[in-house]
Amino acid sequence: MRKISYAAAIAEALRISLTEDPRVSLIGSYVLGLGPKRVLMDPIRADFADRIYDPPISEAAIVAIGAGAAMAGARPFVDIGTGSFAYVGWSPLVNEAAVACHMSNGTLRVPVVYHCLHGLRGGGAAQHSHSPQAMLWNAAGLEIVIPSSPYDVKGLIRSAIKSDNPTMFVNHARLMDIEGDVPEEDYTIPLGRADIKRPGRDVTVIATSYVVHAALAAAATLAGEGIDVEVLDPRSLVPLDKDTILQSVGRTGRLVVADETNESCGIASELSAIVAEHGFKSLRAPILRVARPNIPTPFSQPLEQAITPTAEKIAEAVRRSMAMS
Amino acid sequence: MTITSLDRRTSLSIFDRMLMMRHFEEAVIRLYKDGRFVSHYHIYIGQEATGGAVLEALGAKDLICTTHRNHGHIIGRGSDPNRAMAEILGRATGFNGGRGGTLHLCDPSLGFLSTSAIVGGCPGLATGAGYGIKVKREPHVSVGFFGDGALEEGLVIECFNIAALWKLPVVYVCENNSPGAMGPQQGGYPTATTATDSFTRLPAAYGIHCMKVDGIDAGAVYAATTEAIERCRAGSGPVFIEAFTTRWPGSSPLWPELATATDLNQAWEPARIAGPHADWLRDHDPLLRAARELATVGHASRDELMARDQTARKRIAAAAEFAIASPMPDSATVAAHVFA
Numbered sequence: 194m195r196k197i198s199y200a201a202a203i204a205e206a207l208r209i210s211l212t213e214d215p216r217v218s219l220i221g222s223y224v225l226g227l228g229p230k231r232v233l234m235d236p237i238r239a240d241f242a243d244r245i246y247d248p249p250i251s252e253a254a255i256v257a258i259g260a261g262a263a264m265a266g267a268r269p270f271v272d273i274g275t276g277s278f279a280y281v282g283w284s285p286l287v288n289e290a291a292v293a294c295h296m297s298n299g300t301l302r303v304p305v306v307y308h309c310l311h312g313l314r315g316g317g318a319a320q321h322s323h324s325p326q327a328m329l330w331n332a333a334g335l336e337i338v339i340p341s342s343p344y345d346v347k348g349l350i351r352s353a354i355k356s357d358n359p360t361m362f363v364n365h366a367r368l369m370d371i372e373g374d375v376p377e378e379d380y381t382i383p384l385g386r387a388d389i390k391r392p393g394r395d396v397t398v399i400a401t402s403y404v405v406h407a408a409l410a411a412a413a414t415l416a417g418e419g420i421d422v423e424v425l426d427p428r429s430l431v432p433l434d435k436d437t438i439l440q441s442v443g444r445t446g447r448l449v450v451a452d453e454t455n456e457s458c459g460i461a462s463e464l465s466a467i468v469a470e471h472g473f474k475s476l477r478a479p480i481l482r483v484a485r486p487n488i489p490t491p492f493s494q495p496l497e498q499a500i501t502p503t504a505e506k507i508a509e510a511v512r513r514s515m516a517m518s
Numbered sequence: 519m520t521i522t523s524l525d526r527r528t529s530l531s532i533f534d535r536m537l538m539m540r541h542f543e544e545a546v547i548r549l550y551k552d553g554r555f556v557s558h559y560h561i562y563i564g565q566e567a568t569g570g571a572v573l574e575a576l577g578a579k580d581l582i583c584t585t586h587r588n589h590g591h592i593i594g595r596g597s598d599p600n601r602a603m604a605e606i607l608g609r610a611t612g613f614n615g616g617r618g619g620t621l622h623l624c625d626p627s628l629g630f631l632s633t634s635a636i637v638g639g640c641p642g643l644a645t646g647a648g649y650g651i652k653v654k655r656e657p658h659v660s661v662g663f664f665g666d667g668a669l670e671e672g673l674v675i676e677c678f679n680i681a682a683l684w685k686l687p688v689v690y691v692c693e694n695n696s697p698g699a700m701g702p703q704q705g706g707y708p709t710a711t712t713a714t715d716s717f718t719r720l721p722a723a724y725g726i727h728c729m730k731v732d733g734i735d736a737g738a739v740y741a742a743t744t745e746a747i748e749r750c751r752a753g754s755g756p757v758f759i760e761a762f763t764t765r766w767p768g769s770s771p772l773w774p775e776l777a778t779a780t781d782l783n784q785a786w787e788p789a790r791i792a793g794p795h796a797d798w799l800r801d802h803d804p805l806l807r808a809a810r811e812l813a814t815v816g817h818a819s820r821d822e823l824m825a826r827d828q829t830a831r832k833r834i835a836a837a838a839e840f841a842i843a844s845p846m847p848d849s850a851t852v853a854a855h856v857f858a
Contacts, residue, residue, distance in 0.1 A: 319622070
């Protein structure tokens with residue numbers, strides 16, 4: 194199959210969506226970040242100039258405008274930029290977009306997609322390294338999509354834009370250059386379907402976004418030690434594919450959750466709670482988390498590395514899990 | 519006006535601040551190119567007359583808030599260049615112990631509040647500092663340096679309203695460096711996107727006293743700042759200064775480039791100015807302009823100005839050496855300082 198970059202897959206999905214549905218528009222077109230891959234958006238900007246609006250630095254306004262436009266029947270894809278900037282638009286995100294459907298007794302639809310680049314990107318320090326998805330998971334009413342591969346991002350953007358719900362689409366700057374197989378034709382991946390990135394017998398490692406690649410690297414290392422790791426990527430947090438997660442842990446009996454959100458009330462915490470609650474009988478060892486400690490992200494590389502969920506930390510957690518009971 | 523509208527001592531003090539800022543930033547770009555640090559970063563070159571003159575006018579106890587483009591303000595205030603450079607290189611000896619980095623240089627001992635790299639964050643903190651000064655009945659002022667892009671954020675407009683209502687002693691210094699910028703359409707760094715034809719209309723709508731100045735004219739910036747500080751100290755409420763500069767060509771691309779390197783001789787030998795950025799050097803470089811004015815009026819000889827330039831270069835070279843030789847923070851300390 195054809196191999197393209199993660200960034201190219203995003204651009205392709207946006208082009209198909211803009212072509213297919215005249216209600217789709219972009220508020221902010223720097224979806225691929227400021228790295229070298231950003232030029233892949235140039236032809237889209239040229240071809241759909243009448244439906245691409247690059248806004249001022251006004252996150253609160255564009256989040257609200259996206260919600261209002263969606264209520265009015267448009268299908269905007271709103272780029273918030275760095276994940277930390279989502280906090281500037283927090284109120285319209287959680288007080289408007291997320292609640293309108295429920296608050297209107299289902300009479301309103303808010304088919305908006307918000308997009309951001311979350312996470313540890315190298316020297317982003319405390320204000321440019323946030324992963325807002327855990328806090329947003331705490332706010333009911335938003336779909337949250339968080340892919341890790343070029344194939345997944347293309348199919349999931351297609352589904353997110355088609356969804357009638359407000360969706361936070363969480364990407365990562367470090368994914369942009371990753372290459373993978375992507376069909377040229379259009380396809381969708383339904384939200385709420387996890388993917389087993391590597392089957393294994395001994396331990397389940399659930400990981401999201403860029404950390405999926407760290408988990409795969411850890412699995413490769415551990416294979417050399419005779420430990421067979423299953424790497425599971427939920428691909429969306431809302432809706433969440435609990436069945437695939439519980440079935441995997443049912444087979445392996447051990448779970449490590451690796452994720453860039455903070456340890457307290459983070460993605461790893463919630464996934465651990467779900468498995469503890471619904472899969473307790475399968476567990477042969479305590480669930481272990483490899484998350485970001487509750488420390489504002491430091492700038493200096495040794496400090497940033499100390500809080501990053503790396504392949505080494507994941508491998509170490511797997512070894513600990515295997516050593517228990 | 520000119521820098522020589524000011525007395526010799528004041529104008530040379532501003533000039534020295536500008537030299538330190540300039541050589542510091544040129545060194546930062548070289549260190550980045552040498553792979554000495556990671557992260558996106560922002561350079562103050564082209565705006566030194568604004569920062570230099572404002573900081574010259576401030577008192578020792580006045581409070582300052584700045585942004586992602588903070589290096590010039592920190593150095594111009596007289597903070598230790600060793601510790602500033604060490605911070606940019608993520609070293610344990612940096613102002614923030616390596617925790618802040620280029621976007622968050624901070625020296626509270628000289629009145630700096632937290633340096634916010636969230637666009638619009640700084641004017642909010644500066645307004646808060648003004649409130650703090652007022653409720654404590656102190657005779658000081660708060661100064662917020664921010665770019666024109668900050669005026670796109672709603673929080674800033676909300677602060678104008680509150681500062682005007684409560685007559686807070688805040689000097690908002692909007693450093694408008696969009697003129698001359700490429701902007702994203704040309705593949706350059708994003709610039710202001712605004713429907714207003716004049717940023718001063720925004721604070722003026724709340725009755726805030728506004729001044730527009732040429733940001734490469736240190737004399738004009740100094741005069742405006744002194745007036746603003748007097749108004750604040752007199753209890754008349756906030757003041758907004760918009761200082762216009764033309765974007766340094768090295769700050770136009772997404773990542774800074776050392777587009778020009780300082781040669782003070784170009785101030786009095788225009789034939790030395792050449793290359794693709796000759797226009798900027800001739801018409802928009804605040805340092806060359808100040809040097810030319812100082813030499814012409816006789817506030818200092820060319821030799822004296824060159825000697826000051828050498829002093830600044832040596833000081834910054836020493837700062838770079840200090841930073842490179844400094845240790846990285848111990849990763850075992852990563853959880854330190856999360857709480858007081």
